[in-house]
Amino acid sequence: MKIEVIGSGCKKCKALFELAKEVFPELGINDEVIYSNDINKIVLMGIMQSPVLTINDKPVLVGMLPNKERLKEIIIKYI
Amino acid sequence: MFYPIQLLADWLTYSIFNITPKTLLADTINFFIFDTIKIFILIIIVIFLISIIRSYLPPEKIRAILSRKNKYVGNILASLLGIITPFCSCSAIPLFLGFVQAGVPLGTTFSFLIASPMINEVALVLLLGLFGWKIALMYIVSGLIISILSGIIIGKMKVENLVEPFVYGNLINGNRNLPSMSGKERINYAKDYTLDILKKVWIYVLIGIGIGAWIHGYLPADFLVQYAGSDKWYVVPLAVLIGIPLYSNAAGVIPLVSALTEKGVSMGTTLAFMMSVTALSLPEFMILKKVMKIKLIIIFVSIVTIGIIFTGYLFNLIL
Numbered sequence: 001m002k003i004e005v006i007g008s009g010c011k012k013c014k015a016l017f018e019l020a021k022e023v024f025p026e027l028g029i030n031d032e033v034i035y036s037n038d039i040n041k042i043v044l045m046g047i048m049q050s051p052v053l054t055i056n057d058k059p060v061l062v063g064m065l066p067n068k069e070r071l072k073e074i075i076i077k078y079i
Numbered sequence: 080m081f082y083p084i085q086l087l088a089d090w091l092t093y094s095i096f097n098i099t100p101k102t103l104l105a106d107t108i109n110f111f112i113f114d115t116i117k118i119f120i121l122i123i124i125v126i127f128l129i130s131i132i133r134s135y136l137p138p139e140k141i142r143a144i145l146s147r148k149n150k151y152v153g154n155i156l157a158s159l160l161g162i163i164t165p166f167c168s169c170s171a172i173p174l175f176l177g178f179v180q181a182g183v184p185l186g187t188t189f190s191f192l193i194a195s196p197m198i199n200e201v202a203l204v205l206l207l208g209l210f211g212w213k214i215a216l217m218y219i220v221s222g223l224i225i226s227i228l229s230g231i232i233i234g235k236m237k238v239e240n241l242v243e244p245f246v247y248g249n250l251i252n253g254n255r256n257l258p259s260m261s262g263k264e265r266i267n268y269a270k271d272y273t274l275d276i277l278k279k280v281w282i283y284v285l286i287g288i289g290i291g292a293w294i295h296g297y298l299p300a301d302f303l304v305q306y307a308g309s310d311k312w313y314v315v316p317l318a319v320l321i322g323i324p325l326y327s328n329a330a331g332v333i334p335l336v337s338a339l340t341e342k343g344v345s346m347g348t349t350l351a352f353m354m355s356v357t358a359l360s361l362p363e364f365m366i367l368k369k370v371m372k373i374k375l376i377i378i379f380v381s382i383v384t385i386g387i388i389f390t391g392y393l394f395n396l397i398l
Contacts, residue, residue: 008169008171008173013169040176044249046257047139047177048139049137049167049169050170062137063169070267078258
């Protein structure tokens with residue numbers, strides 16, 4: 001599975017990256033979480049907020065930093 | 080509307096803390112408790128409601144609305160939609176690129192970029208709670224007029240050549256690709272967002288109201304009239320200047336300003352100061368440097384600044 005956090009490099013984006021690295025293994029998913037600050041990727045997806053979490057290039061979380069529990073709910077919904 | 084809170088504040092001040100009524104200390108403490116409870120209740124209600132609305136109108140949908148509108152309607156809609164969108168430095172660049180690449184005119188984009196931070200929800204709550212709905216409305220309307228007119232002026236100046244060329248590199252057909260949200264998820268989103276804001280601002284609100292309460296109780300009523308009354312021409316530009324470095328701290332600044340207004344700072348000056356705090360933010364300008372030339376940032380800042388100063392003088396004259 002390709003897991004990516006794309007952000008503009010702001011605090012919120014890095015926090016989401018750290019949280020994602022923590023949460024995926026807890027859900028038994030050991031694929032690497034990649035961080036990218038290529039804003040063009042976000043824009044080309046038609047999205048205008050940052051950070052974005054994508055699973056297999058599909059955006060699942062946009063423009064916010066959820067708490068751990070909420071992030072798990074979102075990930076479970078999409079895998 | 081706030082009567083039960085006043086009763087609670089009275090009960091806490093006089094019965095629980097046992098402070099003798101009608102003393103300076105009692106007034107100050109009472110004022111502090113009343114304002115604090117009122118503001119926190121308003122923050123929870125207003126921000127929760129705005130978040131719910133926003134979950135239906137994310138920037139991507141706003142773009143779809145704006146790219147279909149003609150120029151002037153676009154400026155007006157962009158400014159209105161800017162109200163419900165909080166300005167986050169994380170999203171400034173994707174927002175700008177997303178608008179421009181989908182064919183939203185530059186002037187319309189600027190209207191949005193000005194309204195979004197200037198008319199922000201926290202500032203709105205504090206204005207409503209501390210100054211009343213009339214002043215809050217005046218703030219919104221003048222903020223809207225500034226962002227609409229500034230956008231129209233920038234649009235007329237044909238400054239597309241001052242945007243970094245790569246911005247126009249790929250033109251996209253604003254197709255939306257957003258994860259969908261169920262009703263429960265919207266409520267969760269609004270709940271989380273409201274809590275986030277509370278966590279972020281509570282300390283500033285408390286400090287602001289605290290100092291405000293002290294000013295309210297201990298400074299004489301006309302203390303500032305001789306320095307900051309409406310007859311002093313230099314006060315408005317000075318207030319705007321002081322406001323620039325206080326960006327993103329509307330939460331602490333507005334309670335303070337409300338107390339100063341009580342002591343003789345005129346309303347136009349107060350409004351201009353608050354607009355300067357919210358709309359003119361150095362970090363935002365630094366970020367925008369990635370997508371536009373400094374000359375365009377200077378044009379943008381100058382137009383907004385002139386608009387704010389003009390608003391200050393206008394309200395000093397008519398209020």
